[in-house]
Amino acid sequence: MLNPQLDRRGELIHLLTTEGLPRRHVERLLDAARADAAAGGAQPDAAPALPVFLSLPEAASADREAYAAAAARLSMLPVTLNAPAVGALAETAGALAPGVLVLRHEESGAAHCAAAHAAPGLRVINAGDGRHADPLPALALVQAIIEIKHDLTNLAVTLVGDISHSRLARSVIHLLTTLGVPEVRVAAPRTLLPEGLPQLGVRACATLREGLQDADVVIVLPLRVEQISGALLPSAREYAYTHGLTPAALAAARPDALLLPADRLAPGVEVDGDIAASVAPIEARLAELEQHLRLAALRVLAGDAP
Incomplete structure (x- = not known):
């Protein structure tokens, strides 16, 4: 089956997705x-x-x-x-x-x-x-990882947040696996995890601590509370309690872990106020x-x- 973003010679004619992008x-x-x-x-x-x-x-x-x-x-x-x-x-x-x-x-x-x-x-x-x-915001996240970490082939990268509804999460995952990142993890409430993660080479973690343990890179995804029904997410407060990033939670990652916001984050939901204030420079760089x-x-x- 031909890749719709490549011509018959394998050259790029469209940029549609990172999935299957050579x-x-x-x-x-x-x-x-x-x-x-x-x-x-x-x-x-x-x-x-x-x-x-x-x-x-x-x-x-x-x-x-x-x-x-x-x-x-x-x-x-x-x-x-x-x-x-x-x-x-x-x-x-x-x-x-x-x-x-x-x-x-x-x-x-x-x-x-x-x-x-x-x-x-x-x-x-x-x-x-x-x-x-x-594709392009996902490429920007990967470019930021390369700038800081240089070698992708010995990293553990964790995505935290609403994986199921995020086109950016899917795009980043495909890029990371294509470029040889050996360990890609996701941490989220079970209702915000899509099916088929093992087939993508991704490990779903039962808790935030498991996802962050010795992580080299942490990518935080925004939570679109208004777009998620109560059946999927009882409350933003509950999400913040179980999966919100705090300095204490990040202590499980490596001391030099790179924290990347995938979009604008809400203080008190995806991250606490101190972390929200600290990501402004990396937001500008992204x-x-x-x-x-x-x-x-x-x-x-x-x-x-x-």
Whole structure:
């Protein structure tokens, strides 16, 4: 079965998911982003003068502006589109001119649908689809781990939080296993863990302490309390009691453990106030890394366009 984000020669034509993304393409994107960062803000080489179609919801205005800025730096033309309904995705993608479509959609699989019906020369970047995938923030988290830990092949990485409903968690897990991280763990209430974790090479931990024990990296996922029914999560207070990160809980990890927020965290829920205050610098660094990765993805996909 062909990977829908690769052509018949195995070259990258869309960035839809980290699942099944060959290691050489993961490393190519990371290397390109690293080179852009090393350039220190110098104007990068221009990509082919193609349009970048930005189809992101109103709530994602900051990300839309970030993609527009990345496109402009590459001398590409950002074009804002209204977010299409799921039934109109195929028609929309089939009618666009050659270029790059950056798509965020509430429906899982929306980016794959757009790629399957894309007009010739149109590349698709998945900027998040439902609970399915979100490649670039996941790549930013992995890039941050590489910056600090360097060698991924001797790490224990633990994800804490709502694994089941997080497209970012799935994307990070696939990247970690692809890049050879030997131990990937998750720690969450049982109702927030998806099925099939062993098949992904992931160990589900019964308690937070078990998940954090001697961990080298801890990735904390946000808890979308308003999106989780009472059957899955009786209360945010109960979650904070069993899985909220505190200095005492983190003492189980290695002394030099790297703590990474996967998104904005709520003090008193996912983390206590002291930890929430301490992650501001790494949040800023992750935002920088993600912008370098936006540039890398646009350049790679536009450069490989016919």
